Amino acid sequence: MAASDSPSAAPILDVVGVTKRFGTFTAVDAVNFGVRDGEFFTLVGPSGSGKTTLLRMLVGMEKPTSGEIRLRGKVINDLPPNQRPTCMVFQSLALFPHLSVGKNVEFPLEIRGQSSGERRTRAWELLKLLHLDPHRYYDKNIAQCSGGERQRVALARALAYDPEILFFDEPLSALDARLRKLLQKELKDIQRGTKKTFCYVTHSLEEAMVMSDRVAILRAGGIEQIGRPDEIYASPKNAFVAEFMGEVNLLPVTGGGDSTGAWDTGRKTLALALPAPLAAGVQKKLLIRPESLRFLRPGEVAGNRVPVRILNEFSLGSRIQYHVEVAPGHTLTVERLREERTTATEAELGWELADSQLLDA
Amino acid sequence: MLVTRTQRIGFSLYAGLVLLVFYFPLLCIIVASLSKRRFFSFPYPSEQITFKWYQDALNSPQIAEFFGISLRIAGLTAFFSVLIGFFAALAYARYRWRGRQTFQRLVLLPLFFPQSVLGLALLMWFNFLHITPAWWTAVIGHTVWITPITTLIISIQAYGLDDALEEAARDLGASRWQILRKITLPLLLPGMISATCFAVLLSWGNFALSLFTTGADSALPEWLYARMTTGYQPLVPAVGVLSVLGAMLLVIVLFTVVAWNQRRTRRLTAAPE
Amino acid sequence: MKTSAPVPAPSADASGSSLFGALAALPFGALMLFGFVAPLLCVVWFGFMPPKTFALLQAPTLANYVTIFQQTYFKSILWSLGLAGLTVVCLLVICYPLAFALAKIFRGGASFVTYAIATSLFVSENIRLFGWVIGFMKNGVVGGTLATLFDAQVDSLLYNIPVIVLGMVYVYLPFMLFPLALGIKMVPDQVREAAFDLGASRWQVFRKVDLPLSLPGVLIGSLLVFVLSAGAIAEAKILGGQKVVTIAADIESEFTYAQNWPLGSALSTLFIGLTTVVVFVALARFDLEKLLGKKRD
Numbered sequence: 001m002a003a004s005d006s007p008s009a010a011p012i013l014d015v016v017g018v019t020k021r022f023g024t025f026t027a028v029d030a031v032n033f034g035v036r037d038g039e040f041f042t043l044v045g046p047s048g049s050g051k052t053t054l055l056r057m058l059v060g061m062e063k064p065t066s067g068e069i070r071l072r073g074k075v076i077n078d079l080p081p082n083q084r085p086t087c088m089v090f091q092s093l094a095l096f097p098h099l100s101v102g103k104n105v106e107f108p109l110e111i112r113g114q115s116s117g118e119r120r121t122r123a124w125e126l127l128k129l130l131h132l133d134p135h136r137y138y139d140k141n142i143a144q145c146s147g148g149e150r151q152r153v154a155l156a157r158a159l160a161y162d163p164e165i166l167f168f169d170e171p172l173s174a175l176d177a178r179l180r181k182l183l184q185k186e187l188k189d190i191q192r193g194t195k196k197t198f199c200y201v202t203h204s205l206e207e208a209m210v211m212s213d214r215v216a217i218l219r220a221g222g223i224e225q226i227g228r229p230d231e232i233y234a235s236p237k238n239a240f241v242a243e244f245m246g247e248v249n250l251l252p253v254t255g256g257g258d259s260t261g262a263w264d265t266g267r268k269t270l271a272l273a274l275p276a277p278l279a280a281g282v283q284k285k286l287l288i289r290p291e292s293l294r295f296l297r298p299g300e301v302a303g304n305r306v307p308v309r310i311l312n313e314f315s316l317g318s319r320i321q322y323h324v325e326v327a328p329g330h331t332l333t334v335e336r337l338r339e340e341r342t343t344a345t346e347a348e349l350g351w352e353l354a355d356s357q358l359l360d361a
Numbered sequence: 362m363l364v365t366r367t368q369r370i371g372f373s374l375y376a377g378l379v380l381l382v383f384y385f386p387l388l389c390i391i392v393a394s395l396s397k398r399r400f401f402s403f404p405y406p407s408e409q410i411t412f413k414w415y416q417d418a419l420n421s422p423q424i425a426e427f428f429g430i431s432l433r434i435a436g437l438t439a440f441f442s443v444l445i446g447f448f449a450a451l452a453y454a455r456y457r458w459r460g461r462q463t464f465q466r467l468v469l470l471p472l473f474f475p476q477s478v479l480g481l482a483l484l485m486w487f488n489f490l491h492i493t494p495a496w497w498t499a500v501i502g503h504t505v506w507i508t509p510i511t512t513l514i515i516s517i518q519a520y521g522l523d524d525a526l527e528e529a530a531r532d533l534g535a536s537r538w539q540i541l542r543k544i545t546l547p548l549l550l551p552g553m554i555s556a557t558c559f560a561v562l563l564s565w566g567n568f569a570l571s572l573f574t575t576g577a578d579s580a581l582p583e584w585l586y587a588r589m590t591t592g593y594q595p596l597v598p599a600v601g602v603l604s605v606l607g608a609m610l611l612v613i614v615l616f617t618v619v620a621w622n623q624r625r626t627r628r629l630t631a632a633p634e
Numbered sequence: 635m636k637t638s639a640p641v642p643a644p645s646a647d648a649s650g651s652s653l654f655g656a657l658a659a660l661p662f663g664a665l666m667l668f669g670f671v672a673p674l675l676c677v678v679w680f681g682f683m684p685p686k687t688f689a690l691l692q693a694p695t696l697a698n699y700v701t702i703f704q705q706t707y708f709k710s711i712l713w714s715l716g717l718a719g720l721t722v723v724c725l726l727v728i729c730y731p732l733a734f735a736l737a738k739i740f741r742g743g744a745s746f747v748t749y750a751i752a753t754s755l756f757v758s759e760n761i762r763l764f765g766w767v768i769g770f771m772k773n774g775v776v777g778g779t780l781a782t783l784f785d786a787q788v789d790s791l792l793y794n795i796p797v798i799v800l801g802m803v804y805v806y807l808p809f810m811l812f813p814l815a816l817g818i819k820m821v822p823d824q825v826r827e828a829a830f831d832l833g834a835s836r837w838q839v840f841r842k843v844d845l846p847l848s849l850p851g852v853l854i855g856s857l858l859v860f861v862l863s864a865g866a867i868a869e870a871k872i873l874g875g876q877k878v879v880t881i882a883a884d885i886e887s888e889f890t891y892a893q894n895w896p897l898g899s900a901l902s903t904l905f906i907g908l909t910t911v912v913v914f915v916a917l918a919r920f921d922l923e924k925l926l927g928k929k930r931d
């Protein structure tokens with residue numbers, strides 16, 4: 001499943017120490033990564049982390065302050081966007097409002113000087129590939145298209161350019177959840193079908209996990225972690241990455257010199273067993289996923305146990321999510337199967353050491 | 362978009378060139394107004410620099426009268442065009458009513474109209490009504506031409522107004538008239554001030570309309586025109602410069618009054634009850 | 635409770651607002667009826683009065699229009715329209731790059747240039763034109779400078795057609811520049827970037843994206859300048875020195891020297907009619923909404 005297994009694992013795009021400053025503000029800070037030929041690579045980060053800025057440098061719309069961008073080994077820092085074999089689907093899509101759907105798709109072909117017959121055939125093919133019936137859509141006005149249709153037109157137009165790498169800047173962020181899911185799947189299918197390299201930007205790790213072969217997590221202009229989605233999920237490098245993945249519990253612990261740590265909740269300090277030794281006085285975060293926490297029956301053995309008060313419960317379908325309080329202001333999230341539902345207000349919470357991880361704050 | 366340094370420099374040079382050409386005539390006038398000779402020729406030695414023409418112009422009762430007439434016309438025009446423009450802007454941008462779209466389309470029509478023809482039409486109309494044109498008929502002419510502009514300026518501000526403000530005032534029990542006086546008017550004040558500036562200045566410099574509508578009275582641009590078309594007169598550049606200075610002075614006075622007024626109201630509103 | 639109180643129906647509220655809208659528009663409407671519509675009707679009507687009369691209530695006649703077609707007035711109409719057309723073309727060429735820079739390239743400098751040009755609107759057109767007279771006349775600023783620098787003897791540069799066009803270009807530049815800049819500002823940056831990204835050269839981006847999308851600004855600016863400069867009177871007189879007689883000058887002299895108001899009115903009517911036709915044809919040929927892809931049919 002992962003692209004690293006495929007034979008063409010050589011990087012097509014190399015980003016080496018790329019930095020971008022606006023005045024004194026550093027939007028992208030010495031970023032390094034490589035994108036491999038034919039993979040679906042995704043940059044994830046919260047708003048303002050520099051995703052768009054990074055992408056604009058990769059397509060040539062912005063010049064890096066320092067660092068190198070190499071395409072197949074050749075430095076392309078100074079190549080303007082119209083001479084790069086790359087192409088971007090904008091956050092706003094940037095369709096040409098004065099051209100029809102068909103003419104939008106044909107635009108790059110027209111620029112290249114293809115005959116109108118060739119252009120039309122190609123546009124027709126691409127519209128079909130994107131599930132837009134050419135008979136209906138070819139002459140349609142952009143203003144008359146729905147959000148999802150525009151999305152597809154933008155993708156068709158980018159594919160018509162036949163780029164070596166296709167960049168996407170959160171193209172699905174404006175759509176509703178269902179349509180977004182559908183288009184995510186289609187995007188992935190098209191990437192598999194065309195074997196093109198896709199480099200995608202989003203602020204939703206969930207979206208990244210669905211589509212990507214590899215994911216890079218961006219934070220304040222720097223990359224925190226790069227890896228396959230399952231790798232990142234299984235072993236987030238630090239608390240920021242873990243937190244970014246959704247609802248997880250991160251307990252601040254202070255090392256006790258051996259494999260124990262203290263969790264200061266203000267009213268009382270809990271002694272916890274840690275999965276790895278932690279030097280005395282060192283502060284780290286202990287990651288425990290909600291599904292790794294369970295309510296202990298009397299006498300049940302667990303690596304760690306903590307008395308809690310159950311505050312409330314939410315139904316997630318087949319599962320139930322609980323918010324429990326360890327001490328005032330310190331809550332944890334627990335997720336259990338519906339069969340294990342509990343109605344108690346006081347309980348003992350337990351988890352196994354192997355299910356927890358020590359992370360840098 | 363990537364804009365290269367050379368492009369930025371190129372466009373800057375071009376803009377500079379356009380501005381230079383644009384201000385060249387004004388420079389010429391200033392140069393000419395300072396020349397002692399009765400027949401201007403350039404260049405002239407520095408000992409021939411004189412303020413004589415300015416003195417002549419300032420001492421001439423006739424020119425003072427032209428200034429006075431222009432000032433009167435500008436003042437009244439500004440008053441009426443901003444007053445009418447204020448309500449027209451409400452109709453244009455605030456209220457939803459049936460004729461609104463038509464109104465919006467027609468408002469600008471007088472602007473697209475050659476002013477000389479409009480002036481003539483007014484002349485005949487006044488003649489038909491047995492009105493002898495005088496400086497105050499010019500006020501009507503100027504107001505017709507300038508009110509669409511003030512309307513537009515105030516409308517731009519009115520569009521920016523948050524609907525919720527008026528609705529909130531209404532919810533708190535204010536009548537429409539109270540809303541107008543206590544909410545809308547103060548909020549539109551900046552727009553009305555710039556509209557006043559525009560009105561004063563446009564009226565001050567207007568020639569094409571004044572030419573036909575002032576009758577026996579003569580506004581400054583008309584006097585200048587009459588002198589310009591009959592050969593060179595050294596007084597003309599001096600009066601021209603004075604007229605420009607007059608316009609600048611008007612604006613400065615207007616802004617000072619406004620700033621003073623705003624400070625005063627702020628002090629009043631800031632003071633504890 | 636709010637819900638139990640009788641809530642005014644939305645339509646009632648709307649009609650109240652409607653009344654206020656009409657009331658607010660009333661003073662403006664009255665002004666325009668009195669100061670714009672009535673005078674124009676007056677002109678049109680007067681054009682049908684017997685020549686050289688001053689009363690409005692006589693039997694209508696076509697005598698004035700017959701005179702116009704028998705004499706050479708069409709020449710001045712052609713001059714006016716031709717000069718106006720030439721002015722529009724020159725201004726488009728001069729202003730587009732500047733408007734583009736204002737809208738897309740300059741940052742702080744844009745407002746400086748805008749103010750510098752807008753300020754000129756407040757200086758009487760005559761004064762500014764007179765500046766050119768001083769610049770271009772014999773021994774004027776230009777001639778004098780050339781004479782001292784290069785020892786070249788330059789005669790007066792005034793009183794020819796290029797100078798008239800220069801004067802009109804100069805006076806009406808703001809009326810082209812600002813609509814253009816607004817039009818170009820409306821072209822979304824990302825759309826231009828997308829074209830660039832899809833391989834278009836700068837020239838292609840201009841031709842295929844900038845120009846079509848800024849066409850509303852081009853159209854408005856051109857029409858404004860065309861109408862204003864077709865009716866211009868001062869440029870030809872002050873700079874052109876009667877070299878060409880424009881229709882506006884013809885009309886003026888009918889009213890002043892010739893004292894033939896009906897003929898002047900007929901000329902005005904004809905002129906108004908012609909410019910209106912030009913404006914309407916231009917507006918109809920370029921369906922703005924369609925150009926912008928805003929139309930949903």
Ligand SMILES: Nc1ncnc2c1ncn2[C@@H]1O[C@H](COP(=O)(O)OP(=O)(O)OP(=O)(O)O)[C@@H](O)[C@H]1O
Nearest residue numbers: 022025027045046047048049050051052053054203
């Ligand atoms: N032209 C610019 N001038 C100054 N600062 C800029 C410029 N462009 C971006 N920035 C700053 O750089 C930072 C990163 O911006 P960027 O648009 O790359 O964020 P992003 O990760 O794409 O965010 P989002 O998810 O909201 O799109 C932001 O703090 C932004 O304010």
Ligand SMILES: [Mg+2]
Nearest residue numbers: 051052053091
């Ligand atoms: Mg972004």
